Amino acid sequence: MTRNPSELLAPAVAVLLVAVVVASVAGAWPPFVAVESGSMAPEVERGDLVVVTSTDRFPWGGLVGAAEPGAPTRLGGAGDVVVFDPPSGGQRPIMHRIAFPVTAGEDWTERADPALVDGDCAAIAACPAPYDGYVTRGDANGEYDQSAGIAPVVREEWITAKALFAVPNLGWFRVGVDAAIARVGLLPTAVGFGGVAALTGGFSALLFGRVAARRTARDERDR
Incomplete structure (x- = not known):
C-alpha cells in the first residue's frame, strides 16, 4: 500500500x-523545557521535560519565593521554579527556584539561610543587591546562585517562564538536538x-x- x-x-x-x-494555554513558547543539568534533583533530573507557563498566567499568576508565607509547592518544594535568562554572553537559560525577593541596596544575607551563603555580604559580588530582583537556588546546590556566582540577582524581566510539572526522560530528544546544533x-x-x-x-x-x-x-x- x-x-x-x-x-x-x-x-x-x-x-x-x-x-x-x-x-x-500556558502562554509561553516553547511550552516545554528540556532539563540539561542535575541542579534541581531529585524532583527534576537531567533529561526530564518540564511544562512551563508564563509568569502571569491564570491561575498561576505572580511570582512567589520559597521563604514567603503560604508559598505554593512547585516541583517538590516551596516557591516558584522559574526559567531565567541572564544577559551575560553565552550563558544558557537557567531553571531554578526563587528563594526570596530583594530590593536595591539590601544586604540580603541578613535574612538568607546561613548554610547557603559563602561568607558575608562583603564577600559576595551580588551583595548588596544592585537592583530589585530575586535570589535563586537549584534544589541540589549547596549555595544560592548569587553566592556561588552562578547568576547575578535575577531581574524580573529576565524571567521568561514558570515551571508547572516535569515528565521524566522525555527531554532527552531535545537535549540531543541542542547538542547536535552546538556541534555541527x-x-x-x-x-x-x-x-x-x-x-x-x-x-x-x-x-x-x-x-x-x-x-x-x-x-x-x-x-
Whole structure:
C-alpha cells in the first residue's frame, strides 16, 4: 500500500498542533523545557521535560519565593521554579527556584539561610543587591546562585517562564538536538533529524501498510 506525503506528515502535524495548543494555554513558547543539568534533583533530573507557563498566567499568576508565607509547592518544594535568562554572553537559560525577593541596596544575607551563603555580604559580588530582583537556588546546590556566582540577582524581566510539572526522560530528544546544533550547526542538524524522521515514518507506514494488507487478504479468504 502506497502512502501519500500527507499521510506520512500527519503524525508530525499532530505533534505540532498539540504543542501549539499547550502553548496557547500556558502562554509561553516553547511550552516545554528540556532539563540539561542535575541542579534541581531529585524532583527534576537531567533529561526530564518540564511544562512551563508564563509568569502571569491564570491561575498561576505572580511570582512567589520559597521563604514567603503560604508559598505554593512547585516541583517538590516551596516557591516558584522559574526559567531565567541572564544577559551575560553565552550563558544558557537557567531553571531554578526563587528563594526570596530583594530590593536595591539590601544586604540580603541578613535574612538568607546561613548554610547557603559563602561568607558575608562583603564577600559576595551580588551583595548588596544592585537592583530589585530575586535570589535563586537549584534544589541540589549547596549555595544560592548569587553566592556561588552562578547568576547575578535575577531581574524580573529576565524571567521568561514558570515551571508547572516535569515528565521524566522525555527531554532527552531535545537535549540531543541542542547538542547536535552546538556541534555541527542548525542546518545539518535539521537535515539529519529530518532524514531520520522521514525514514522512520516511511518504514512505519510501509510496515503498517503490509500488516493491514495481510489482514485484508486473510479476511477475504475467510469469507
